[in-house]
Amino acid sequence: MLRRLLKSLVPRVPSVAIGAVLFAAVLVPSPLIRESLQSATAVAEGISTGRILVHYKTSTASQATVAIERRLGARWVRTVPDLGVRVLQVPAEARNRVLAELKALPEVAFVEADGMLQAQDVVPNDPSFPQNFALGGGAWGWTMTHTTQAWDITKGDNSVVIAILDTGIKTNGLSDFDGQISSTWNVLNGSTDATSSAGNHGTYVAGIAALAVNNNAGGAGFCPGCRLMIVQVGTDSGAYLSDIASGLTWAADHGARVANMSWAGTTDSSTLQMATTYAHSKGMVMTAAAGNSNCDCVTYPAADPYVLGVAGVTSSGTKAGDSNFGSWVKVAAPEGDMTAWPSINGAPGYAPVGGTSSAAPAVAGIAGLLFSANPAITNAQAEQALESTSAPVAFNVQYGRVDAMAAMGFLGFIDPQPPTPPLNAYPPLLLVETNGDWNYRPLTSAPEPGQVLLRGQGGWTGAAPLRLVAVQWQRCDPTGAACSLMATAAKYTVQP
Known part of the structure; x- marks a missing residue:
């Protein structure tokens, strides 16, 4: 067992929670908070x-x-x-x-x-990717969903196209998008130009699904070998239901196997129902953000029977604070404080993001991996694999948190390069001393040799004053006893 020992005693708020917020999409790209997409809180169709x-x-x-x-x-x-x-x-x-x-x-x-929907407030050699094992940031979502393990089978196939129904794309010269875009369509003006009037939201969403990998630049999407179909259905001000429906049928007619919709609204639409039914009949898997209102309040298209509504989960496995939830949401996926996505403020570069707008395209990317591993599977089979192998979560969704490798196993694929067994059978612990009382906090998962762990401030509850005095990385047996000191720096690379 590896645990992080934090000695603590300083003035801090008794209950502190620190984390990035990526906001899901209601049908209007949201403003940024910490390079997050502000999102699924608005009821766009109320406009x-x-x-x-x-x-x-x-x-x-x-x-x-x-x-x-x-x-x-x-x-x-x-x-x-x-x-x-x-x-x-x-x-x-x-x-x-x-x-x-x-x-x-x-x-x-x-x-x-x-009505108008609002967008929700989104080990390769890529330089931003090594942070993926960090406690307080990085791309932890890949490891939590065992996507890097699924990459031993496939990183995606360029015949598999993921449609991003969003605000267009601003590549800003980033090489991560070189060769990744198979086609574009702008529903708003009936042209192939999805860049000149593009908003910021769609760029980030597209990157999560299928940024290129192993190009010594930026980060990586969940299906880096897949190709992107950029369908502009709205702007930073919102998207009409009819434009989303038009974009969905266009994508289905032009070969997209997967479509992501990081938009949300509270009123169901017969037109949108017709569009999702049509797209599903064409073999498409559809994902949508559950919304960022932190409530059990049904949103569409996430609640549509043919759509995989996606809630957000944090690096510790809890519900993301902004994420909607409920039995109408089918699955959950990582969101928040994941770096290596294209900056969504319109400037070149990369930044951490969060929100259910980021969780939905993660599932879209994993669905792309399934179609890449076996192009002959149906959308119903891909959906069943994602749903039935989901890991349990401690909040209300219909199935659980998606697991790329488990879904691969459901379809009969075996990892040709099994990872090194973890150091222990139980999640490692964080140990914090608050005025003499020791509080344990679990890390994200059992770390493996070569992973890089970073000290994070986390969320602690205790009597003030609280202050971080020191940190120790300890290796322990599965019970937490017989621990030995490994390191005291803020960053630690797990040793065999």
């Missing part, structure tokens, strides 16, 4: 717009229904591809009246407001 979505029972509008639309003062904007849902523009003050009149028509299957 009043003058856009209406109408679907006729015949799937197409007749001359008579078009005449009615015109009489009501509605202007046709476009039709959502593959769904036959018409997007109409009306004066904002007339929206409710037009909705009511269209709903009364026998020809109408459904009519609804086109």
